[in-house]
Amino acid sequence: MRNAPHKNSRLKSYFAHHLRVALASLGRLYAQPIATFMTAAVIAIALALPVGLYIALNNVGQISSGWDGSTQISLFLHSYVSKADAEKLKQRLQKHKNIKKIELIDKEQVLEQFKEVSGFGDALKYLDENPLPIVLVVQPRITGGQADITTGLVKELGKIKQVELAQLDVQWVKRLYAFLEIAHRSIWVISSMLAIAVLLVIGNTIRLDIQNRREEIEVAKLIGASDAFIRRPFLYTGLWYGIIGGLLAWIITLLSLMMMELPIHKLALLYQSDFRLSGLGTNNTIALILISCSLGLTGSWIAVSRHLKDIEPS
Secondary structure, eight states: OOHHHHHHHHHHEEEEHHHHHHHHHHHHHHSSSSHHHHHHHHHHHHHHHHHHHHHHHHHHHHHTTTTTOOOOEEEEOOTTOHHHHHHHHHHHHTTTTEEEEEEHHHHHHHHHHHHHHSSSSHHHHSSSSSSOOOOOEEEEEEEEEEHHHHHOOOOHHHSSEEEEOOOOOTHHHHHHHHHHHHHHHHHHHHHHHHHHHHHHHHHHHHHHHHHHHHHEEEEEEEHHHHHHHHHHHHHEEEEEEEHHHHHHHHHHHHHHHHHHHHHHHHHHHHHHHHHHHOOOOOHHHHHHHHHHHHHHHHHHHHHHHGGGGGGGOO
């Protein structure tokens, strides 16, 4: 029973010491506001760039999320296929497991649509007969990860004897998804390179701090201070740099979104869309701060481990 109060006292003393060291490290940074801000600003810019790219791709992904549902396969039938035969083909294909919906567009409807989009309406009046075929518009059952199924369906439908040409209307959407995948991977590469840059910036800053406090460290070692005791204030300095840099990166990202939101909303209105930019959100903001803190701690740990052992009292 007597050991419990003693353990509680040691635990309180341990946390109280960490709190004092953390506040003292913050006080040192506060005493040098310009140098602290410049270092934190470099960290913030390095973090804000990949975050901005991530937000941009996330918004593009939201815009294109419904495009898969508009994927269509146009089946252009041979000119000799009658409307009755086309209806029979439609009914047969409707039972296909990978087909969600089929719409039949007869020759007259195809001609009217062609007149609207081609600009040759007057010239088409002089034709003796309608040269355009019946079209079956097929909407396949697909998701974003089933592009191969759609491609296979196009090949399968193209082999039907009544079909002259099977054409996938939104191949460009699949190309866009491939581009987005490349962009996502590029963000990871850029983020990794900038994370290394942040580690170097923090590591160099801590190294200079260690050199400036060399005499203080030598005295501490002379009186028996452990490496963990000496290392602790520098680790908290790196942590504070990470916190301040992460918060600045969040502010930079927020201000950038605020500047872009109005022009993008006006552009969306021109396309009869209510699209609005989405930001980081709470979870991603917390993740940004945690990543920034981790980089700060890691950079300071590497610098302290590398340079502290070189300082010994003479």
